[in-house]
Amino acid sequence: xxxxxxxxxxxxxxxxxxxxxxxxxxxxxxxxxxxxxxxxxxxxxxxxxxxxxxxxxxxxxxxxxxxxxxxxxxxxxxxxxxxxxxxxxxxxxxxxxxxxxxxxxxxxxxxxxxxxxxxxxxxxxxxxxxxxxxxxxxxxxxxxxxxxxxxxxxxxxxxxxxxxxxxxxxxxxxxxxxxxxxxxxxxxxxxxxxxxxxxxxxxxxxxxxxxxxxxxxxxxxxxxxxxxxxxxxxxxxxxxxxxxxxxxxxxxxxxxxxxxxxxxxxxxxxxxxxxxxxxxxxxxxxxxxxxxxxxxxxxxxxxxxxxxxxxxxxxxxxxxxxxxxxxxxxxxxxxxxxxxxxxxxxxxxxxxxxxxxxxxxxxxxxxxxxxxxxxx
Amino acid sequence: xxxxxxxxxxxxxxxxxxxxxxxxxxxxxxxxxxxxxxxxxxxxxxxxxxxxxxxxxxxxxxxxxxxxxxxxx
Amino acid sequence: xxxxxxxxxxxxxxxxxxxxxxxxxxxxxxxxxxxxxxxxxxxxxxxxxxxxxxxxxxxxxxxxxxxxxxxxxxxxxxxxxxxxxxxxxxxxxxxxxxxxxxxxxxxxxxxxxxxxxxxxxxxxxxxxxxxxxxxxxxxxxxxxxxxxxxxxxxxxxxxxxxxxxxxxxxxxxxxxxxxxxxxxxxxxxxxxxxxxxxxxxxxxxxxxxxxxxxxxxxxxxxxxxxxxxxxxxxxxxxxxxxxxxxxxxxxxxxxxxxxxxxxxxxxxxxxxxxxxxxxxxxxxxxxxxxxxxxxxxxxxxxxxxxxxxxxxxxxxxxxxxxxxxxxxxxxxxxxxxxxxxxxxxxxxxxxxxxxxxxxxxxxxxxxxxxxxxxxxxxxxxxxxxxxxxxxxxxxxxxxxxxxxxxxxxxxxxxxxxxxxxxxxxxxxxxxxxxxxxxxxxxxxxxxxxxxxxxxxxxxxxxxxxxxxxx
Numbered sequence: 001x002x003x004x005x006x007x008x009x010x011x012x013x014x015x016x017x018x019x020x021x022x023x024x025x026x027x028x029x030x031x032x033x034x035x036x037x038x039x040x041x042x043x044x045x046x047x048x049x050x051x052x053x054x055x056x057x058x059x060x061x062x063x064x065x066x067x068x069x070x071x072x073x074x075x076x077x078x079x080x081x082x083x084x085x086x087x088x089x090x091x092x093x094x095x096x097x098x099x100x101x102x103x104x105x106x107x108x109x110x111x112x113x114x115x116x117x118x119x120x121x122x123x124x125x126x127x128x129x130x131x132x133x134x135x136x137x138x139x140x141x142x143x144x145x146x147x148x149x150x151x152x153x154x155x156x157x158x159x160x161x162x163x164x165x166x167x168x169x170x171x172x173x174x175x176x177x178x179x180x181x182x183x184x185x186x187x188x189x190x191x192x193x194x195x196x197x198x199x200x201x202x203x204x205x206x207x208x209x210x211x212x213x214x215x216x217x218x219x220x221x222x223x224x225x226x227x228x229x230x231x232x233x234x235x236x237x238x239x240x241x242x243x244x245x246x247x248x249x250x251x252x253x254x255x256x257x258x259x260x261x262x263x264x265x266x267x268x269x270x271x272x273x274x275x276x277x278x279x280x281x282x283x284x285x286x287x288x289x290x291x292x293x294x295x296x297x298x299x300x301x302x303x304x305x306x307x308x309x310x311x312x313x314x315x316x317x318x319x320x321x322x323x324x325x326x327x328x329x330x331x332x333x334x335x336x337x338x339x340x341x342x343x344x345x346x347x348x349x350x351x352x353x354x355x356x357x358x359x360x361x362x363x364x365x366x367x368x369x370x371x372x373x374x375x376x
Numbered sequence: 377x378x379x380x381x382x383x384x385x386x387x388x389x390x391x392x393x394x395x396x397x398x399x400x401x402x403x404x405x406x407x408x409x410x411x412x413x414x415x416x417x418x419x420x421x422x423x424x425x426x427x428x429x430x431x432x433x434x435x436x437x438x439x440x441x442x443x444x445x446x447x448x449x
Numbered sequence: 450x451x452x453x454x455x456x457x458x459x460x461x462x463x464x465x466x467x468x469x470x471x472x473x474x475x476x477x478x479x480x481x482x483x484x485x486x487x488x489x490x491x492x493x494x495x496x497x498x499x500x501x502x503x504x505x506x507x508x509x510x511x512x513x514x515x516x517x518x519x520x521x522x523x524x525x526x527x528x529x530x531x532x533x534x535x536x537x538x539x540x541x542x543x544x545x546x547x548x549x550x551x552x553x554x555x556x557x558x559x560x561x562x563x564x565x566x567x568x569x570x571x572x573x574x575x576x577x578x579x580x581x582x583x584x585x586x587x588x589x590x591x592x593x594x595x596x597x598x599x600x601x602x603x604x605x606x607x608x609x610x611x612x613x614x615x616x617x618x619x620x621x622x623x624x625x626x627x628x629x630x631x632x633x634x635x636x637x638x639x640x641x642x643x644x645x646x647x648x649x650x651x652x653x654x655x656x657x658x659x660x661x662x663x664x665x666x667x668x669x670x671x672x673x674x675x676x677x678x679x680x681x682x683x684x685x686x687x688x689x690x691x692x693x694x695x696x697x698x699x700x701x702x703x704x705x706x707x708x709x710x711x712x713x714x715x716x717x718x719x720x721x722x723x724x725x726x727x728x729x730x731x732x733x734x735x736x737x738x739x740x741x742x743x744x745x746x747x748x749x750x751x752x753x754x755x756x757x758x759x760x761x762x763x764x765x766x767x768x769x770x771x772x773x774x775x776x777x778x779x780x781x782x783x784x785x786x787x788x789x790x791x792x793x794x795x796x797x798x799x800x801x802x803x804x805x806x807x808x809x810x811x812x813x814x815x816x817x818x819x820x821x822x823x824x825x826x827x828x829x830x831x832x833x834x835x836x837x838x839x840x841x842x843x844x845x846x847x848x849x850x851x852x853x854x855x856x857x858x859x860x861x862x863x864x865x866x867x868x869x870x871x872x873x874x875x876x877x878x879x880x881x882x883x884x885x886x887x888x889x890x891x892x893x894x895x896x897x898x899x900x901x902x903x904x905x906x907x908x909x910x911x912x913x914x915x916x917x918x919x
Binding site for chain 3: 017121264282
């Protein structure tokens with residue numbers, strides 16, 4: 001009974017979906033891409049990714065995107081270009097001249113005017129490509145030789161930090177009354193542009209083994225879980241239980257395409273739907289997740305292992321050098337746990353036989369070095 | 377076979393509906409296409425403005441508006 | 450999809466297939482339609498199908514959706530079929546499948562990839578303009594042109610003395626258009642606003658622009674312009690960059706003619722009538738986006754909050770629970786609009802105050818303004834201090850405005866179609882649930898097997914398909 005006269009169709013206030021921020025973490029590990037070059041060259045991956053980003057931007061008027069490269073020796077912003085890394089000297093020297101218009105002036109001025117391209121798309125593309133080529137130029141052979149893996153943990157943290165910042169920027173007008181001055185300042189801004197933001201992270205991963213970054217990645221996963229940011233994983237090559245668990249814990253999509261050549265279709269179908277659309281869709285990846293952890297000492301997937309009580313690192317055997325945890329170097333004596341285990345099996349109820357085996361041990365071993373045989 | 381009839385759906389109270397039916401019957405059933413239920417009738421799209429107008433005048437005739445007691449502060 | 454673009458969608462849906470096909474030749478048009486016309490789920494479906502080599506089988510599509518997403522799926526597919534974006538077909542084994550129309554798919558791909566040589570996203574001028582204008586100038590130009598139009602409509606009704614002079618600032622073409630759209634009536638040189646006009650004035654700016662442009666579109670054929678040309682030009686305008694000058698050399702004669710009209714509305718700016726360049730204003734670039742939030746400015750910099758719309762969204766109205774109204778404004782237009790439904794008493798340099806009374810509300814209702822419009826206007830322009838509470842307006846005030854209206858108007862009318870004479874209960878249930886999922890159902894009576902819908906096109910399409918399948 002809102003409208004007494006039905007002639008006003010226009011007044012219906014149907015709110016569109018909230019804008020969505022997509023943070024893409026692109027694994028640019030040259031070692032792994034070299035392996036893939038026969039099926040999916042890196043250039044075509046970038047091309048597909050750009051189309052995917054454009055599709056994302058087109059799917060909602062307020063949609064935003066951020067792209068981070070997780071390289072072998074550093075995690076680097078591809079889009080948007082951070083101001084400070086451009087050239088700190090430059091901004092220092094010209095501080096007085098372009099004070100107010102800093103953001104505009106630093107925008108890459110060389111974006112070619114292309115009448116065949118929607119301008120926001122062109123901006124992202126230009127930014128991404130130029131930042132990436134400069135990243136490659138700065139990569140020396142010594143960097144590559146140093147490690148065969150990629151800094152996914154750092155890139156994830158960057159993405160999370162950026163999302164946190166963007167969410168703050170988009171949060172609706174603060175209803176709290178802590179600061180009346182901020183309320184006055186708000187009178188200039190419009191409420192329409194301040195709608196909550198939904199965010200998600202997409203990791204395009206090609207590197208296999210990430211166990212050396214177990215701690216940073218796990219911490220990022222927990223942060224994402226807490227902030228309700230789904231982490232989607234597109235695994236083009238290699239396999240890590242770590243990322244599988246990341247998507248499972250945060251409610252993201254996990255896909256390991258059998259044919260990486262069809263990357264674009266996987267992206268469009270599986271990863272484009274945002275939080276609003278996902279509510280109506282059946283998303284892939286709910287299937288069998290391998291919850292088993294890989295041990296940190298030999299990188300074997302274990303059914304039962306030993307867990308460091310400080311950093312939760314997992315080991316497949318109790319013989320640690322010097323009784324120190326390999327990851328966090330805290331004192332860790334696992335031998336006591338190993339001997340205690342058989343005696344405890346009988347004592348615990350049948351149902352919880354394996355799971356509950358460990359926790360009863362602390363009294364038996366030293367407080368600092370207690371450990372928990374784990375079954376996951 | 378399903379049929380679609382073009383018209384205007386009028387939603388109103390039972391009392392108003394009675395008045396509308398009255399107007400209709402006095403004007404040779406020129407307004408109403410179908411009596412749907414206690415609170416709804418289907419009216420010819422072209423006649424709706426005229427029907428509303430007649431209802432207004434009828435209400436004015438029959439209902440005495442209470443004196444507008446608009447207290448201005 | 451928002452209120453402003455939904456009326457454009459309503460218009461688009463009614464176009465015939467040939468027009469759609471021609472429209473979809475331009476990637477910029479396709480991208481704009483995709484961005485702002487389609488429901489969210491429809492976008493997802495289109496993107497899923499865009500790079501799919503084979504038709505999308507209906508069973509697979511259904512499997513993709515959750516059971517409780519059925520309603521949204523049907524609605525999305527109905528819109529897509531209506532716009533001739535997706536075609537359904539049956540193969541030899543009577544399996545239903547969906548494909549994208551070739552033209553649409555090709556153009557959308559070109560838009561996403563930036564390929565092709567269609568040059569549909571506007572050709573920037575290569576010659577530097579000696580009288581280059583700044584963005585603040587464009588903002589001011591758009592705002593003043595648009596407010597002139599609104600003021601011309603409202604001015605005489607509220608009896609402002611200088612209304613006739615203000616009318617001079619509005620071009621004859623614009624006046625004729627307002628008349629054609631039945632927003633105003635001119636009798637004896639006096640301008641009076643109509644019910645549709647009030648609806649128009651009380652809308653937000655973006656919706657106003659679209660309303661006017663749709664009237665323009667409907668009258669384009671009479672002026673010898675092709676609808677497709679006009680539409681694609683409008684959609685192209687929506688994808689341009691504010692503050693950039695674009696060349697007129699690549700435009701068609703129709704589009705050149707349009708430029709003149711559009712500059713009268715304040716949608717584009719030209720330094721002179723025969724200038725070889727034009728600048729889109731904020732009104733143009735936000736045509737296909739509601740907030741203009743898809744800005745190309747660096748997102749790491751502060752958000753584009755301050756630079757949103759020229760005059761909309763700056764809240765200035767405070768309503769108290771005792772129906773008193775304070776509006777921090779000195780704009781004659783806003784005062785004029787407020788005086789349509791408020792009893793204004795005092796005016797200060799930056800503030801007017803008044804009261805919402807039964808008298809003022811019923812007068813507004815008699816003029817054809819609905820309570821919903823009043824409430825929507827007050828909400829849209831609520832002062833930031835008011836916006837701290839949810840809802841923005843005191844509920845007592847909104848309820849009372851509605852009650853005042855119901856005293857005057859005792860009937861509620863909806864134009865549409867009554868569906869009757871269903872053969873069986875199952876048929877009735879089936880069509881009813883389809884109507885419900887489309888959101889067009891207004892009323893139903895299960896025992897008589899009757900229901901009423903406000904749009905019938907998609908339902909009749911559905912019935913036809915059903916018949917052909919049996």
